[in-house]
Amino acid sequence: MNDLRVGVSKATYLRIERGDPTVGMGAYAMTFYVLGFGDVLGNVVDRKDDELGLQLDEDNVPKRVRVRAAR
Secondary structure, eight states: OHHHHHTSOHHHHHHHHHTOTTSOHHHHHHHHHHTTOHHHHHHHTOGGGOHHHHHHHHHTSOSOOOOOOOO
């Protein structure tokens, strides 16, 4: 039974199977890992694949940087 390997109750495991959004992300992450989908979860949170996030970061970079003179 997978709920024992995941470390959650049977009720929580059934909620995960239904996609219940109130279940903690840690329970989902452990379920993915136990079922062999750990790499998939890693790809979801990989910053290099976040086009919008990278664009927003680039927009926040200062346009001009002044170097202070050494004293």
